[in-house]
Amino acid sequence: MKNAAALSEQLPVTGPVAGGGSSRRARPAEPEPAVSTDLSTRDRVTQLLLERGATTAAQLGALLGLSSAAIRRHLDAMLADGDVVAREQTVRGSRGRGRPAKVFTLTEAARVRCGTHHYDNIATAALRWIARTGGAHAVESFAAEQVSALEERCRAAMEDAGDEPLARAEALAGALTAEGYAANASTIASGGQLCQHHCPVAHVAAEFPQLCEAETAVISRLVGTHVQRLATIAHGDGVCTTHIPAQPRAQSGNTVTTVRTDR
Known part of the structure; x- marks a missing residue:
């Protein structure tokens, strides 16, 4: 009883309750639930x-x-x-302090x-079966067939892009973004660069690189020039990067200077 009395003295009380002269203990205020973003x-x-x-x-x-x-x-x-x-962060060239x-x-x-790899397990199992029963060539044929529909859709979206490879790469980036690849194209000193920040088949392509090879061939056909894959998400890189070499420029006397991009 002493403890109860002591506790009663420590608790604050409210004013008179409506309809009566007695007062009651106030419950500790409960914190308002925070609306968190x-x-x-x-x-x-x-x-x-x-x-x-x-x-x-x-x-x-x-x-x-x-x-x-x-x-x-x-x-x-x-x-x-x-x-x-x-x-x-990788810094090219001279670096400042810090x-x-x-x-x-x-x-x-x-x-x-993020839901980026739906049905990976069954897709991988299917490709393993294709590889066992038909060999590597069958996997390559399957990969080419899979990207053919993507190629046609992107080609239709690039209809007004013109013939210049870098302009076509920019149009292709927009088409690939619409397909869920989160792509962008940029100009660099040695030509251009197409980056895909998302790969819907990354898990499967890690085991079957034929998917990446078929996609690279599609990119080459769509931009209209030889391209070189520098990095892929499937191989552990943060982004799929495709290099588009600068086009040779005609010089005086109608000679052409070519740039080696295969080494």
Whole structure:
């Protein structure tokens, strides 16, 4: 009873209850449930990393309108959960003072949770069966057949792109993005570069590179020139990168200078 009395003295009381003169103890106020935007923001970070590949915290913050502290809080949580990995940004040429910025990419587990690899197990099993019964050539034929429909759709979307390879690469990037590949094209010193930040068949292609080879052949036919695959998501890279070499320019006297791209 003493303890109860002591507790009663410590608790605050309210004013008179309506309809009576007695007072009652006030219950401790329960905190209002916080309306958090963490989940939606994290989803947006995941989507940006899926579309853009390796990206710095500063770039993500600028795209999302978040402060450096806020974006790092999300990235730290995603690092702890195994959804992203961080590495130092590759800097070409002379580098200023300080350490290079870190770039963040999605882990394979995070890609899977994005729903990017539906039916991988059955697709892989089917290709294994094709390889056992028909050999490597049958797998190559299957891969070529699989990308033929994609090629036709992209060719139709590129109808007004003209003949210049880099212009066609830009049009192809738009067509591939519409197909779910999150692609973009850019001009570099040695020509052009087509990047695909998402691969719907990455898990399967890791075991059967014929899928990547068939897709590379499609890219070459669509841009109208030889291309070289430099990196693929299927082989553990953050992005599928295809190099489009600069076209030889006619010189005086109608001579042509060619550039070797096969070494």
